[in-house]
Amino acid sequence: MSIFAANEIAIRFGGIRAVDAVSFEVNQGEVFSIIGPNGAGKTTIFNLISRIYQPSAGRLFFQDHDITDVPAYRIAGLGIARTFQNIELFANATLLQNLLIGRHCHSTVGVLSQLVFLPAVRREELKHREKAEEVIAFLGLERYRDTLIANLPYGVRKVVELGRALCIEPKLLLLDEPSSGLNVEETEGMGFWIEDIKKDLGITVIMVEHDMNLVRMVSDRVMALNYGKVIALGTPDEVQNHPEVVRAYIGGEA
Amino acid sequence: MRYLFKTDYRQDMKLWRHRGDLFWYGLLVVVLLLIPRMLGEFYIGELGGVFIFAIAGVGLMLLAGYTGLISLGNAAFLGIGAYTNSVLLARGVPFLITLPVSGLFTAVFGAAIGLPTLRMSGLYLAIATLSFGSIVGTVFQKWDAVTGGFDGFAVPTPYIFGVPIEGANGIYYLSLAVLIFVLWLSANILRTPLGRAMVAIRDSEVSAQSMGIHLARYKTFAFAISAGMTGLAGALFAHYVRFLAPDAFDVLLSVQFVTIVFVGGLGSLHGAVLGAIFVRLLPQAIAIMRDELPFGIGRMPGLEPSLFGLVLVFVILFEPGGMYGRWIKVKHWFQAYPLKRRTAFRRQKSYARSERLR
Numbered sequence: 001m002s003i004f005a006a007n008e009i010a011i012r013f014g015g016i017r018a019v020d021a022v023s024f025e026v027n028q029g030e031v032f033s034i035i036g037p038n039g040a041g042k043t044t045i046f047n048l049i050s051r052i053y054q055p056s057a058g059r060l061f062f063q064d065h066d067i068t069d070v071p072a073y074r075i076a077g078l079g080i081a082r083t084f085q086n087i088e089l090f091a092n093a094t095l096l097q098n099l100l101i102g103r104h105c106h107s108t109v110g111v112l113s114q115l116v117f118l119p120a121v122r123r124e125e126l127k128h129r130e131k132a133e134e135v136i137a138f139l140g141l142e143r144y145r146d147t148l149i150a151n152l153p154y155g156v157r158k159v160v161e162l163g164r165a166l167c168i169e170p171k172l173l174l175l176d177e178p179s180s181g182l183n184v185e186e187t188e189g190m191g192f193w194i195e196d197i198k199k200d201l202g203i204t205v206i207m208v209e210h211d212m213n214l215v216r217m218v219s220d221r222v223m224a225l226n227y228g229k230v231i232a233l234g235t236p237d238e239v240q241n242h243p244e245v246v247r248a249y250i251g252g253e254a
Numbered sequence: 255m256r257y258l259f260k261t262d263y264r265q266d267m268k269l270w271r272h273r274g275d276l277f278w279y280g281l282l283v284v285v286l287l288l289i290p291r292m293l294g295e296f297y298i299g300e301l302g303g304v305f306i307f308a309i310a311g312v313g314l315m316l317l318a319g320y321t322g323l324i325s326l327g328n329a330a331f332l333g334i335g336a337y338t339n340s341v342l343l344a345r346g347v348p349f350l351i352t353l354p355v356s357g358l359f360t361a362v363f364g365a366a367i368g369l370p371t372l373r374m375s376g377l378y379l380a381i382a383t384l385s386f387g388s389i390v391g392t393v394f395q396k397w398d399a400v401t402g403g404f405d406g407f408a409v410p411t412p413y414i415f416g417v418p419i420e421g422a423n424g425i426y427y428l429s430l431a432v433l434i435f436v437l438w439l440s441a442n443i444l445r446t447p448l449g450r451a452m453v454a455i456r457d458s459e460v461s462a463q464s465m466g467i468h469l470a471r472y473k474t475f476a477f478a479i480s481a482g483m484t485g486l487a488g489a490l491f492a493h494y495v496r497f498l499a500p501d502a503f504d505v506l507l508s509v510q511f512v513t514i515v516f517v518g519g520l521g522s523l524h525g526a527v528l529g530a531i532f533v534r535l536l537p538q539a540i541a542i543m544r545d546e547l548p549f550g551i552g553r554m555p556g557l558e559p560s561l562f563g564l565v566l567v568f569v570i571l572f573e574p575g576g577m578y579g580r581w582i583k584v585k586h587w588f589q590a591y592p593l594k595r596r597t598a599f600r601r602q603k604s605y606a607r608s609e610r611l612r
Contacts, residue, residue, distance in 0.1 A: 073466055084460075090458060092456070093450075096266075114442065125445075168465070
């Protein structure tokens with residue numbers, strides 16, 4: 001059963017077709033990876049899904065609802081969370097505050113009751129805190145709970161960003177290069193977490209990734225892009241040995 | 255050194271971290287309540303002015319320090335609050351109504367200026383708010399049917415339950431009460447989703463959006479709450495100066511507010527209060543010392559603005575945390591003595607370093 005579908009989506013920046021009539025479906029509970037050389041349009045697809053860009057053509061469907069015209073700030077509430085390639089955490093807030101900001105879309109109390117801190121606000125804050133603590137325990141971030149993000153090492157920040165996305169309690173998780181900047185061991189750790197997220201939490205994952213070891217380790221299916229077009233789609237092994245993919249990466253006769 | 259042993263999530267929601275904090279804040283309030291019995295009228299008046307500027311400082315702190323939106327137009331909000339309060343009082347509306355109304359009315363203005371500037375940031379936002387300030391200043395001058403124009407406007411004495419709020423003592427207690435209220439409101443904002451959304455917008459708009467934060471809504475809210483608090487300060491300011499003239503609310507006053515926020519320390523409520531103390535008391539200190547200084551320096555024109563500028567430059571260069579940041583460091587030095595580490599407050603700058611978890 002498909003949880004997410006992109007139907008012939010396209011976007012242009014000036015004369016460049018960054019994404020050109022790309023269609024794919026993501027099944028419930030799978031890890032779906034998008035690979036491709038630099039500038040192939042992978043992150044652009046993420047920005048289209050999280051509604052930061054408006055596609056010039058095509059439709060996006062999430063759980064059979066058309067989300068092509070949903071504003072960006074509603075996406076989290078629908079159950080789509082994302083991380084960023086270059087870490088977009090709130091650097092001057094503590095780790096705990098970052099996770100609690102991830103709970104924002106679950107907040108139901110009104111502005112006035114927050115201003116005077118009614119008991120209802122306190123109760124809701126406690127619930128958010130419990131969920132944040134669950135995520136902290138899941139990712140083993142206890143010792144950094146009250147540390148400013150600006151003082152955390154890069155590898156930890158990468159995990160915090162994953163945690164913040166998990167606080168949204170998403171049904172679909174978009175991971176933009178989860179291994180970039182990590183060393184081999186950290187990358188492997190990230191792979192285990194992605195497997196846990198899929199198996200234990202039942203969250204569907206779409207991942208943009210360059211590290212083929214990580215892609216082979218966690219992916220159920222892989223889509224390869226080049227110049228904004230799909231050149232291969234299938235199991236990791238099929239895609240990796242696909243002649244078009246080999247040509248896109250290594251080059252060869254056109 | 256005190257180690258906090260946390261056993262309950264509610265501990266992180268409290269307004270004070272431990273009983274020590276509660277004790278010192280309580281003592282501070284008691285001392286502030288008793289001060290009018292100990293000091294002369296002049297000092298009470300000056301402290302009232304400090305409280306009023308602290309209220310305006312807290313207002314700008316929420317906007318500039320926590321939401322990351324700079325405003326050079328907050329003097330206009332102060333003016334709107336001052337005129338709203340005075341004009342309504344002169345029309346016979348009781349003070350207990352005019353005070354909140356001047357806050358709310360100014361908040362509406364804040365929201366109105368927030369909306370068109372949603373896509374702006376940094377310098378462009380500063381210029382937009384600056385021009386808003388000068389437009390409002392012109393309105394104060396030209397709309398003499400309501401504001402009295404350049405002739406000024408004598409502010410009527412306010413009454414609370416028939417008791418006149420007069421003299422330095424009256425303004426002092428009233429401003430202290432409003433300041434405590436505003437600080438309580440801000441602390442509530444900062445411990446709820448509202449304040450976290452503001453911090454999120456300050457640090458990364460794109461990811462705030464992806465976390466489900468409606469940027470336009472929260473930026474407008476930040477402008478409204480900032481303007482509302484400044485409007486309250488304005489209402490008190492009217493009674494503090496007792497005679498409103500349109501040129502009191504010029505850009506120099508806005509710059510003073512910005513100075514409060516920067517010198518006090520961006521991103522802390524303590525900073526807003528410390529900054530207000532600094533900004534209000536420095537001119538007085540200069541005035542007192544003027545006679546002691548050699549004639550050439552003491553009578554030099556522009557001594558005050560140049561000192562302000564110099565301090566601002568030094569703070570930005572050497573202590574970006576402002577007065578509150580410095581206080582934290584001093585406190586840490588005493589708490590950790592003799593084990594202070596040179597690197598305790600040094601930010602990690604390298605991005606390449608990485609660390610294994612567990």
